Amino acid sequence: MRELAAGRQETLTLPLDAFAGMIIAGDRRLRRPRLELVVTDRANNVVRRSGRVAFRIVERPLLDYRVTLNHDFEMYSKAGNRAVARLVNRLITGLARGTIKSRRELRRQYVHGSAAIRRQYDAIDGDDAVEAIYEALYVPLKRKGYDPDSILDY
Numbered sequence: 001m002r003e004l005a006a007g008r009q010e011t012l013t014l015p016l017d018a019f020a021g022m023i024i025a026g027d028r029r030l031r032r033p034r035l036e037l038v039v040t041d042r043a044n045n046v047v048r049r050s051g052r053v054a055f056r057i058v059e060r061p062l063l064d065y066r067v068t069l070n071h072d073f074e075m076y077s078k079a080g081n082r083a084v085a086r087l088v089n090r091l092i093t094g095l096a097r098g099t100i101k102s103r104r105e106l107r108r109q110y111v112h113g114s115a116a117i118r119r120q121y122d123a124i125d126g127d128d129a130v131e132a133i134y135e136a137l138y139v140p141l142k143r144k145g146y147d148p149d150s151i152l153d154y
Helices: 018-026 078-097 103-118 127-143 148-152
Strands: 034-040 046-052
Touching (some): 018 127, 103 148
Antiparallel strands (some): 034 046
């Protein structure tokens, strides 16, 4: 709750955790939420106003979403994490450069890449690893118009 003098303006900050920020960055429709403001004066007169506000998000190039080779994908080994990082980076690079042009091609590359990793590291099927891959690919997939749930079987 904040008190303001008559005629004063105030900027409100909306605290977001990393996951909520990722969702908003990935889905343009969520960038104009409806907010309701409730104002009470000293005589306890209540006024409600609602409207849409726009979040301005500076979109980074897709290639900026590539991960480092030592990114932790919960694979329980450095080599497993590197293998998943290479797969994630290959998908992001393909999306950014236009070499992956369809949902079918994207899905095929993900399935074949994860199967190759699975032959050596079964941790790729663990909930933590799947979630880490999902988080790394969510924004690039959404920005290119793909549904991450259908691509990654999440």
